[in-house]
Amino acid sequence: MAGGAFSALRRLYLSLYNWAIFFGWSQVLFLAVKTLRESGHEHVYGAVERPLQLAQTAAVLEILHGLVGLVRSPITATLPQISSRLYVTWGILYSFPETQKHIMVSSLVISWSITEIIRYSFFGMKEALGFTPSWLLWLRYSTFLLLYPSGIASEVGLIYIALPYIKKSEKYCIRMPNKWNYSFDYFYAAILALGIYVPGGPHMYSYMLGQRRKALAKSKRE
Numbered sequence: 001m002a003g004g005a006f007s008a009l010r011r012l013y014l015s016l017y018n019w020a021i022f023f024g025w026s027q028v029l030f031l032a033v034k035t036l037r038e039s040g041h042e043h044v045y046g047a048v049e050r051p052l053q054l055a056q057t058a059a060v061l062e063i064l065h066g067l068v069g070l071v072r073s074p075i076t077a078t079l080p081q082i083s084s085r086l087y088v089t090w091g092i093l094y095s096f097p098e099t100q101k102h103i104m105v106s107s108l109v110i111s112w113s114i115t116e117i118i119r120y121s122f123f124g125m126k127e128a129l130g131f132t133p134s135w136l137l138w139l140r141y142s143t144f145l146l147l148y149p150s151g152i153a154s155e156v157g158l159i160y161i162a163l164p165y166i167k168k169s170e171k172y173c174i175r176m177p178n179k180w181n182y183s184f185d186y187f188y189a190a191i192l193a194l195g196i197y198v199p200g201g202p203h204m205y206s207y208m209l210g211q212r213r214k215a216l217a218k219s220k221r222e
Contacts, residue, residue: 018124111151
């Protein structure tokens with residue numbers, strides 16, 4: 001009885017969570033496309049900033065879901081992707097306004113939002129109804145073939161564009177001497193982040209290709 005009640009509560013919570021974030025990303029996509037058509041790419045970030053920050057930051061809960069066992073997604077796959085997106089959202093776009101008018105903000109936001117609309121509707125439907133239609137499953141495991149490269153290229157491009165502004169501003173840097181006897185240079189941290197993308201991007205893409213093969217093969221058997 002207790003196990004059944006917990007399972008029902010778990011499904012209710014995850015369903016509400018997934019659909020709430022789905023609507024958040026839908027708002028991001030709508031505002032991005034509308035602004036892109038009416039005002040140009042220079043104004044896209046200003047239009048989507050708040051819903052983008054809310055929707056992307058809410059993904060932190062997915063790490064917690066994995067840690068406590070609410071979902072079966074491996075933390076090793078979830079953590080790097082969410083961390084990199086949070087870094088670009090807060091550590092680049094929010095922190096360095098000089099990057100906000102670049103056209104790659106549009107490609108980034110559209111790639112992220114389409115991906116997440118499909119992903120959260122997939123899991124939302126799975127938790128709410130216990131199944132997902134075959135067309136949505138195909139979208140879930142196929143659209144990344146184009147959207148992941150466009151998204152990650154935009155992330156890398158925006159970090160690179162931010163480098164001169166990071167170096168000039170010295171924002172988030174810690175200089176010696178100080179009471180902690182510790183120094184930190186955000187410019188070199190950004191370069192390190194770019195370096196991580198080199199092995200990390202292909203690794204994640206290969207992982208998602210493997211997940212695609214498994215999911216589509218399983219759907220054919222069923």
